[in-house]
Amino acid sequence: MRYIVAVWATPLVLFWGWYFLSINDLNFGYPILSRALNLAIFDLYGELLGINPIKIPWMIAKACIFDTCILLAIWAFRRRKLIAEKVTGWRASPRTEMRRASVAGRVHPAE
Numbered sequence: 001m002r003y004i005v006a007v008w009a010t011p012l013v014l015f016w017g018w019y020f021l022s023i024n025d026l027n028f029g030y031p032i033l034s035r036a037l038n039l040a041i042f043d044l045y046g047e048l049l050g051i052n053p054i055k056i057p058w059m060i061a062k063a064c065i066f067d068t069c070i071l072l073a074i075w076a077f078r079r080r081k082l083i084a085e086k087v088t089g090w091r092a093s094p095r096t097e098m099r100r101a102s103v104a105g106r107v108h109p110a111e
Contacts (some may be wrong), residue, residue: 001075008071012064019057 011052021027022038031037039053076083 001078004071004074008067015060016064 018037021033022035025033025035027033027035028077038080042053045056049056
């Protein structure tokens with residue numbers, strides 16, 4: 001599972017790192033990190049896709065969120081027994097029982 005997370009996270013870190021460095025023009029002398037190249041790339045993608053270039057980063061962000069949700073669902077499915085045990089443990093904890101009893105009016109805290 002850690003390899004899947006690494007394969008998932010690497011392009012995200014590279015893309016969003018490049019995007020935020022280039023959109024803020026923090027290029028450190030590298031032309032690939034310049035704002036001009038960022039705008040040129042998104043203009044090219046906008047022309048190829050036939051959409052406004054300003055919408056492209058938001059579309060990528062939505063795709064990243066969707067991929068993250070899928071990956072989290074797979075992770076939760078693989079660990080469903082452990083998660084069920086934790087939830088059962090939380091429901092049976094003494095603090096939860098005290099809270100339920102005080103809401104029902106059976107236990108009054110000492111003043």
